[in-house]
Structure formats: structure tokens, C-alpha cells
Amino acid sequence: MSLPHAILTALLEKPSSGLELTRRFDKSIGYFWSATHQQIYRELGKLETEGFIRTLPPAQPARGQKKSYEVLPAGRAELARWTAASQDPRPHRDTLLLRMRAAAVVGTEGIEADLRRHLDLHRRQLAEYEEIEKRDFPPGRESSQDRLRHLVLRAGIDLETFWTQWLTRALEEFAELPGHERA
Amino acid sequence: MSLPHAILTALLEKPSSGLELTRRFDKSIGYFWSATHQQIYRELGKLETEGFIRTLPPAQPARGQKKSYEVLPAGRAELARWTAASQDPRPHRDTLLLRMRAAAVVGTEGIEADLRRHLDLHRRQLAEYEEIEKRDFPPGRESSQDRLRHLVLRAGIDLETFWTQWLTRALEEFAELPGHERA
DNA sequence: GACCTTTGTGCAACTAGTTGCACAACCGGC
DNA sequence: GCCGGTTGTGCAACTAGTTGCACAAAGGTC
Numbered sequence: 001m002s003l004p005h006a007i008l009t010a011l012l013e014k015p016s017s018g019l020e021l022t023r024r025f026d027k028s029i030g031y032f033w034s035a036t037h038q039q040i041y042r043e044l045g046k047l048e049t050e051g052f053i054r055t056l057p058p059a060q061p062a063r064g065q066k067k068s069y070e071v072l073p074a075g076r077a078e079l080a081r082w083t084a085a086s087q088d089p090r091p092h093r094d095t096l097l098l099r100m101r102a103a104a105v106v107g108t109e110g111i112e113a114d115l116r117r118h119l120d121l122h123r124r125q126l127a128e129y130e131e132i133e134k135r136d137f138p139p140g141r142e143s144s145q146d147r148l149r150h151l152v153l154r155a156g157i158d159l160e161t162f163w164t165q166w167l168t169r170a171l172e173e174f175a176e177l178p179g180h181e182r183a
Numbered sequence: 184m185s186l187p188h189a190i191l192t193a194l195l196e197k198p199s200s201g202l203e204l205t206r207r208f209d210k211s212i213g214y215f216w217s218a219t220h221q222q223i224y225r226e227l228g229k230l231e232t233e234g235f236i237r238t239l240p241p242a243q244p245a246r247g248q249k250k251s252y253e254v255l256p257a258g259r260a261e262l263a264r265w266t267a268a269s270q271d272p273r274p275h276r277d278t279l280l281l282r283m284r285a286a287a288v289v290g291t292e293g294i295e296a297d298l299r300r301h302l303d304l305h306r307r308q309l310a311e312y313e314e315i316e317k318r319d320f321p322p323g324r325e326s327s328q329d330r331l332r333h334l335v336l337r338a339g340i341d342l343e344t345f346w347t348q349w350l351t352r353a354l355e356e357f358a359e360l361p362g363h364e365r366a
Numbered sequence: 367g368a369c370c371t372t373t374g375t376g377c378a379a380c381t382a383g384t385t386g387c388a389c390a391a392c393c394g395g396c
Numbered sequence: 397g398c399c400g401g402t403t404g405t406g407c408a409a410c411t412a413g414t415t416g417c418a419c420a421a422a423g424g425t426c
Binding site (some may be wrong): 201 | 374376
């Protein structure tokens, strides 16, 4: 139940059309809450009928025409309510850890290459985050908003750091496993 | 598409009934792939008709009667295939980070208490993992299976460590925010 | 032996997320 | 002046996961 709130947040940061939102979900917000454009359009429709957002230019043209949305007071109130409400952490699901556990039973044959690939992906993501940090959060004088957003980015950086370290360690362990042949 | 494989792994480690599986999912495997008993029963049914598992005692009694399953060769082969197959990391979704981002826009009112609660939950989980580590993986001579399983547990420990550190830091930042009143 | 709790299995309905596709408008080239 | 790519919106069908409930059997208890 978080996609509508992710959209409200994005729209409060800047009113946008469906496609612009999609692009922004591919970047910043999507780093911890991804969504496809189909999901976004569907949700925009719901949010509009619920009275949380409205189209920006009063004219509402036909299909294929750009349509920008802005958040209404009711939408902001709903987002504030949701943000403050207590929520239990949702269980994490991680396929790679599951495969690792399965590999302990059926053998590590073939998984190593994918571990390397993941390591590479996480390294890239980490580099991207660090680039954003350098660009958007230079040291010194940050506003309250910036501090909070920086905090969120730090979470991303630390998580990617964790994964690169863990994968590196896993590959080292593999090298020491009996029956290990490839370099 | 990972629940059936999680179940196959668990059954290979030890043949079990639906309820036993549910309990084990509340512990070890469920730490990175949770499932309710309803999901598990449904999936057991599918796995059986697909010929990947079978009931242990040839007698298959009625509803309310315990039914244990074991993995058939075809099931083991399927698990090995899945484990070795390359998979893209699925996008992570994290509500707390999303709320943090929303808080940057609509204000931090109310979120702090929940941050403390999450910190407490993650500390407990971390303690539990460390307990398991001490009990199940004493230093020195580990088999290949143990090494892999230990690696997975380490991931859990490191992730919980990350969260406790990040939440601690977040709460510190909150204390420095202008307009912050409560202790 | 009627009642209650625990253990165990399971269906049905719903919600969230994914995949595949369709289609309209605009913009450039040739 | 039509043809192909890009931008933009959207529906439909499917898959995965959650929630709520039902029901059978076994064991204790008074």
C-alpha cells in the first residue's frame, strides 16, 4: 500500500505527467520503490478519483496528450497521515540468499558466475549513488529537507557497500571450497 | 517465482509436513523468504501434481491428518537448475525509506517514535542471529554446507547491523533538526 | 460424554505487482 | 504527403502474496 504515497511524494516535490513520474521512478525514488509506467498510470487514475490529485491544466485532452498532475490539500494530508502512522517492517525477500542456501544442498555448480555479475551490478550502483552524493550533497550547510534526503541516500550507499563486501567474501569462500577448479 | 524453490530446499534439508514447514519458515529460511501456511499448502499441492515431491507415508489420509513430504529426483533437478540459472536482482522496496523521503516534504511529525520502534526490532533480530551464530557455527572446522549456510547468516547479521546503525544515525539527525522539542 | 484447546490442513476472495500489447499525437526526413 | 521513430497514455490478463475463514482430528478436563 505504498505506491500511491510514493507518487504523492514525487508530485509534491514537483508536479509531473505520468511519463515524467516514470522517469523519476527509474531514478531517485525508484531506488527503494520501483514501479512501471502501467502501475503509475493506474494509480494516478485512482488518486484523481479519490480527490488527492488533479490535472494541472484545467483542459483534459485526449489519449496521447500530456497531462500533468498536482497534489491537492487532501492528498498532502493523506501523505502526512501515512508517514506518521506506525508500520511494521515488511519481510525482506532475497532470491540470491535463497539460492545460496539451496546451493548448500544441491551444489554450487553454476552460481558463481552469477555472483560475479551481481557484484558488478552492485559496484555500478554504488558508484552511481556516490556520484549523486558528490553532486547533490556537498559538505556543509544543508537544509532540513536536504539532511533527510541525504540520510536516505546514505542508506542506499551503505546497502550497496554491504552487498559488494558480502559478495566479495562469498567469492573468496568459494575459492576455498573443495572441488573448486576454475580460477 | 521462488517460493516453490524455498520449499524444495527446506524439504531436502529435512522432509516435513505443511505445519512443520510453516514453523521452519518462521525461523531460518523465513528470514529472507517468508511465507504463510496458506501459501505453503497451496504450493505443496502444486509441487506434488508437478511430480517434484511426494507424500512420505504411502497412505494419504483425510483432512486434518498429518502429511509429510519428501523431494523426488525431478524436484532436486529442478532446484539445481533454478539455483544455477542467472537471475536479475529484484528491486528492493522499503517503506521506511519511502516515509523518510515523504517526511522531507510533509514534515517529520510522528515518524520518530516509529523509528525508535524499528531500531528496537532490528536490535532484537540482530541479537537472535548472533545467538544462532554462536550456537550453530562455532569457530573452526566447518563443512562446505556449513560454510555456505554461515555465509547466509552473516548476510542477515550484517544487514541488521546496517539497519541499527542507520536508524541510530537518523535519530541523531532528528535531534539536531530545527523545531525538535521532545527529548 | 460434552466441551475446549491445540494441531494440522485447506479454500476463497482480495490486493499488489508484472507482462504484453494497443494506440494516439508529434516530429523529422526524404 | 507518407513513413518511421519518439513521446505519451492506457487497458487486459496474469502471477504472486495476503487475509479471513472453515473444518477435521486428537487430547485433556470436569
